[in-house]
Amino acid sequence: MERRFYMLLYRTYHAxxxxxxxxxxxxxxxxxxxxxxxxxxxxxPCSQKQLADYFEIDPAAVCRMLDALEKGGFVTxxxxxxxxxxxxxxxxxxxxRTAAAWQQAAEDVEQQMLAGFTPEEQQQFAEFFRRAYxxxxxxxxxxxxxxxxxxxxxxKE
Amino acid sequence: MERRFYMLLYRTYHAxxxxxxxxxxxxxxxxxxxxxxxxxxxxxPCSQKQLADYFEIDPAAVCRMLDALEKGGFVTxxxxxxxxxxxxxxxxxxxxRTAAAWQQAAEDVEQQMLAGFTPEEQQQFAEFFRRAYxxxxxxxxxxxxxxxxxxxxxxKE
DNA sequence: TATCAACAGTTGACATGTCAATCGTTTTGT
DNA sequence: ACAAAACGATTGACATGTCAACTGTTGATA
Numbered sequence: 001m002e003r004r005f006y007m008l009l010y011r012t013y014h015a016x017x018x019x020x021x022x023x024x025x026x027x028x029x030x031x032x033x034x035x036x037x038x039x040x041x042x043x044x045p046c047s048q049k050q051l052a053d054y055f056e057i058d059p060a061a062v063c064r065m066l067d068a069l070e071k072g073g074f075v076t077x078x079x080x081x082x083x084x085x086x087x088x089x090x091x092x093x094x095x096x097r098t099a100a101a102w103q104q105a106a107e108d109v110e111q112q113m114l115a116g117f118t119p120e121e122q123q124q125f126a127e128f129f130r131r132a133y134x135x136x137x138x139x140x141x142x143x144x145x146x147x148x149x150x151x152x153x154x155x156k157e
Numbered sequence: 158m159e160r161r162f163y164m165l166l167y168r169t170y171h172a173x174x175x176x177x178x179x180x181x182x183x184x185x186x187x188x189x190x191x192x193x194x195x196x197x198x199x200x201x202p203c204s205q206k207q208l209a210d211y212f213e214i215d216p217a218a219v220c221r222m223l224d225a226l227e228k229g230g231f232v233t234x235x236x237x238x239x240x241x242x243x244x245x246x247x248x249x250x251x252x253x254r255t256a257a258a259w260q261q262a263a264e265d266v267e268q269q270m271l272a273g274f275t276p277e278e279q280q281q282f283a284e285f286f287r288r289a290y291x292x293x294x295x296x297x298x299x300x301x302x303x304x305x306x307x308x309x310x311x312x313k314e
Numbered sequence: 315t316a317t318c319a320a321c322a323g324t325t326g327a328c329a330t331g332t333c334a335a336t337c338g339t340t341t342t343g344t
Numbered sequence: 345a346c347a348a349a350a351c352g353a354t355t356g357a358c359a360t361g362t363c364a365a366c367t368g369t370t371g372a373t374a
Contacts, residue, residue, distance in 0.1 A: 005267050005279075006173055007192065008286040013170040014213065014361085015293035016163055021362080031362085032330055035164065049352060056171065061331050063354060068329080085339045085352040110162050115292045117285075122162075125285045128278070129165040135272045136172035171331085178332080188332090189360055206322060218361050220324060225359080242322040242369045 009132075016113060023105040027098050028072055033065050034102045037074055037091060041099035045090040047080065056137075074098055166289075173270060180262040184255050185229055190222050191259045194231055194248060198256035202247040204237065213294075231255055 002008060017031060024034050036051055048066065052059040066089060069075045074095035080086035091099065114122055159165060174188060181191050193208060205223065209216040223246060226232045231252035237243035248256065271279055 004263055005270060005283065006177060006263060008283060008290075009166075009170055009173055010192070011213070012286050012290045012293070013166055015290050016166055017361090019293050020163060030329055035167070047352075052352095056168070057330085058332060059353070060333085060355080061329095065330075067354095080352095083340070083352085087353070106161055106163060113162060113289045113292050116288065121285070124281070125289075126162065126165055128274075128282045128285065129169050131273065132270045132282075133165075133169045133172050135270050136169070136176050174331090187359055204322075214360085215362060216323065217325080217363085218359095222360075224324095237322095240322085240370070244323070 016109070019109055019112065020105075023109060024102070027101055027105070029074075029098070029102070030065065030068060032061070033069055033074075034106070036062070036065055036069065037095050037099040038102060038106070040075065040089060040091045041096060041103075045088050047086045047088060049086070051089070069095070173266070176266055176269065177262075180266060181259070184258055184262070186231075186255070186259070187222065187225060189218070190226055190231075191263070193219070193222055193226065194252050194256040195259060195263070197232065197246060197248045198253060198260075202245050204243045205246060206243070208246070226252070 002011070020034075021031050024031060027034075029037075035055060039051060039054060040046065048059060048062050051066075052062045055062075066075060066077065070077055073092055076090050076092055078088045078090065080088050114125075117125065159168070177191075178188050181188060184191075186194075192212060196208060196211060197203065205216060205219050209219045212219075223232060223234065227234055230249055233247050233249055235245045235247065237245050271282075274282065
């Protein structure tokens with residue numbers, strides 16, 4: 001067996017991606033796009049910076065995925081009236097429907113991945129992930145909750 | 158907390174990558190290249206197909222990473238005398254030294270990721286990965302052992 | 315034996331991530 | 345009030361993965 005944890009993580013992630021990709025593609029989405037519309041459907045309209053911060057990815061990546069989502073009619077981009085640097089990303093009707101469909105797909109993938117895990121094991125597995133994650137980004141805030149993002153939004157007022 | 162396992166996996170993987178990247182870069186390697194020279198240093202010269210099969214990635218990705226490794230002087234590419242379709246990838250002296258240095262880096266990253274995990278927890282975490290992996294690729298062989306790759310090579314004779 | 319299918323490798327086009335540079339807007343400091 | 349700095353978004357260039365098409369070699373079959 002592969003003894004390196006970094007390879008276990010790498011390979012499990014890639015296996016997941018190979019399962020996730022066709023589910024997203026069936027909805028007209030690329031690999032990275034579902035998480036964006038999922039966030040938008042949970043937390044409502046937000047800026048691109050918020051998306052980049054929440055997922056801890058480069059704003060450039062967000063920008064290009066939104067280009068694709070916009071072209072596909074899943075989101076619209078506007079400009080914040082109070083700060084014209086900032087864009088406001090909104091789900092369209094189609095985007096909302098797709099986000100709902102995606103949630104079902106995500107459920108399916110999760111069920112497949114965790115088949116045979118008891119609830120206690122699932123709990124433990126999740127806890128391991130969180131600990132490993134924290135170890136890997138000791139200085140980064142652990143923003144793994146969509147509600148955190150929404151909270152930040154509210155704070156701005 | 159993020160309740161979706163697929164996001165836990167995604168985010169932990171990305172956190173790891175952000176730690177791994179600079180370690181590889183310090184050796185002149187891209188993100189995906191260390192695993193290739195690691196495999197070569199463990200299992201000896203092999204074909205590109207073997208690398209693609211072992212890591213379950215597209216042969217095209219292997220081809221381009223080897224382009225970079227070759228340009229960097231880490232590997233050489235030859236042609237199999239018995240089958241001129243097949244290339245033979247060999248580590249150079251520099252490649253071997255770099256592979257050894259990478260193993261230390263990988264050790265460090267692993268230590269960081271698993272800080273605070275008891276040996277039993279590490280064992281369990283690894284087992285969870287393997288189960289999840291198998292659930293995600295029910296039809297794929299679980300080739301997570303470099304020795305498996307070597308075994309396949311031997312079988313060919 | 316001559317053809318056809320399978321195979322290894324390469325290349326092109328795309329997606330998603332990185333970093334670095336740029337553009338226009340806002341905020342800050344004097 | 346103005347100059348400088350910070351900031352959000354965008355774009356270009358690169359790495360690594362996907363798939364699809366192509367090349368050349370090998371092997372199987374009629």
